[in-house]
Amino acid sequence: MPDIFTDLLNDLLNNLRAPGLPAQVGLLLLCVGLGWLLARLLRRSFSVSTVQPQAMQIGLGSFSKVLTPIITLLLLILVKLALQKWQQPVNVMRLMIPLVASLALMRFVFYVLRRVFARNSGVGTFLLLFEKSFGVLVWIGLLLYITGWWPDLFDYLDSTVLPIGRYKVSLLAVMQALVSVLVTLVIALWAGAALEERLMRVNTVHSSVRTVVARMARAFLILVAVLLSLSLVGIDLTVLSVFGGALGVALGLGLQKIASSYVSGFVILLERSLAIGDMVGVSTFYGKVVQINSRYTVLQGLDGIDTVVPNEVFMINAVQNYSLTNRILRLATHVMIEHQDDVESILLLLEQVTVEVDRVSREILPQALLMKIGPDGLELEVGFWITDPENGRLNVLSDVNRAIWRVLQSRQIKVAQLKRDIRMVHDAELHKSNFDAYSQQDLPLDRLRDSPKPKNI
Incomplete structure (x- = not known):
């Protein structure tokens, strides 16, 4: 040696x-x-x-x-x-x-x-x-x-020979095959990652299109790496036709949902109906789109909770995209005043106090409307617009309500309360009304006498 x-x-x-x-x-x-x-x-x-x-x-x-x-x-x-x-x-x-x-x-x-x-x-x-x-x-x-x-x-x-079925393969060939597969896969993943980083820097192309191209390029590189590694090992690629048929049957039977989510992911990216950073609402979920993957999309709620939503949900349900055409969102709050209050001056006052709240848009001014004249009072609505729905809706709505409450308190304007009239009926009058009701139904007199007397109200 x-x-x-x-x-x-x-x-x-x-x-x-x-x-x-x-x-x-x-x-x-x-x-x-x-x-x-x-x-x-x-x-x-x-x-x-x-x-x-x-x-x-x-x-x-x-x-x-x-x-x-x-x-x-x-x-x-x-x-x-x-x-x-x-x-x-x-x-x-x-x-x-x-x-x-x-x-x-x-x-x-x-x-x-x-x-x-x-x-x-x-x-x-x-x-x-x-x-x-x-x-x-x-x-x-x-x-x-x-x-x-x-x-x-x-x-x-x-x-050293390993028996595999009818064939005998040396341990060196097995190790070389494993190394070749791992090396080609890692090189393919590395090339896909580098290509994805380069595509994401192309600002002239929409982000959804860049994501689709990057995902398809990575999948293509992985496929080429697998085929190349198998050919280097010496495996006949024609045997993959049987595997492809079995995979097609599996997709048709047991993997329908997964395949549907994958296809839906590419459709969403190609249609550009969703993009990273959009505020969307689908089914019972609402939040900011932080990730669009091949099978699922991650929505980050305003409470900080991330929700993993399968892409199929976006295809079979109506989606509310608050950022598709613009990021402007309208919010509204209601207040009820008494009938004797000056409606015109209060409407103007509510508009002035609402526009001074932070995050309320000054390009589209708030608008106060008289929505309903009811028996309890006059119902007013204050509508306003925000341009950053990703920062939350309840917090700015709370700020507007607090500002309205402060100005109502300072101007001594009372909020209308529900009115209910209660009528006190005596026993004799109530008994007489019951007697008249029973007499109209032709009931026997002894049954009427035995009827229980109502209690005092």
């Missing part, structure tokens, strides 16, 4: 006094210093750049952490090639290049995973655990490569 590590150590020990060893160490330190300096300059240029959008600056800034090992690796490879051309010893470079390459691989994989799975939220526990496990595997692989056990490990995995 070739022992690369022993060979390297022997070469290093043999060349400790050779004039080429100090030069290799010096070139190594120079490559590391130049790599760190160039990466720092690039990071500084990314941070001070004002041409790129903020999202791209964040992405480039996080990628700059990968630049140090990558630039150092490239410099080491160039130095190794130059030393070999001049027939100089390269033992130090042969030892350091795999080490720096492993570090660059780990940082690049961590960058891709965080760009795909942790773009909008913090890094989860599972992602951290996966990063640590991947780092351990990389260092173990590096150790196997340096010690010369890497080819032996490949031979062992290739000779």
Whole structure:
């Protein structure tokens, strides 16, 4: 078994006094210093750049952490090639290049995973655990490569056969298949995330259209990645026709609601009937649209509660969109005054006090109306408009009611109260009325006498 590590150590020990060893160490330190300096300059240029959008600056800034090992690796490879051309010893470079390459691989994989799975939220526990496990595997692989056990490990995995039905597959082929599938899927998700970020910065296109294109592009990339990985593994793609037929039957029978919600999501985005930030009401739900996903839409109520509504609900129910054409919303409150009050002056007073309330629109002035003349008083309605329904309706309605109450109290205007007349009837009069009622029904006199007397009211 070739022992690369022993060979390297022997070469290093043999060349400790050779004039080429100090030069290799010096070139190594120079490559590391130049790599760190160039990466720092690039990071500084990314941070001070004002041409790129903020999202791209964040992405480039996080990628700059990968630049140090990558630039150092490239410099080491160039130095190794130059030393070999001049027939100089390269033992130090042969030892350091795999080490720096492993570090660059780990940082690049961590960058891709965080760009795909942790773009909008913090890094989860599972992602951290996966990063640590991947780092351990990389260092173990590096150790196997340096010690010369890497080819032996490949031979062992290739000779280990797993029986799968009528076929026998080597363990190495299974691991290569898993790695190829994972790599292609991660690359597809990374490309989809980058494309989505770029599309979301195109302000000339409606947000719904951008979302639809981004979702369809991501689905297409995932499909291509799956097909490519299966072809790399050696699976015949014609067998997918059977799977497609089974999937169609499953969608037709048990997954109707899910499929309907997915289709409804794309229809909603294409029709532009809903958009992020709209205030909508559907069925018994009301709130602000904060997310439009493929299967569901998230409504954030004014009480802070998020409601996950399937997209199918928006297709089969009437939807009230308070922000489709404009964000202006009319609210109204009622007050009842007495008959002897001056209606005209009170209507004008209510309009003046309402327009002074914060959040009440001054472009469309409030309007006070006499809605009803009833037996209890005069019913007035004060209608006003707001331009920010996402900030709540009850709070501004409460402010208007408080302002109206204060002005009524200051002007000593009484709010009308319900009036009810109560008539007191004596026993004799009530008994006589009952006798007249029974006599009109031709009842026997003895039954009339035995009838219970009503109680006093």
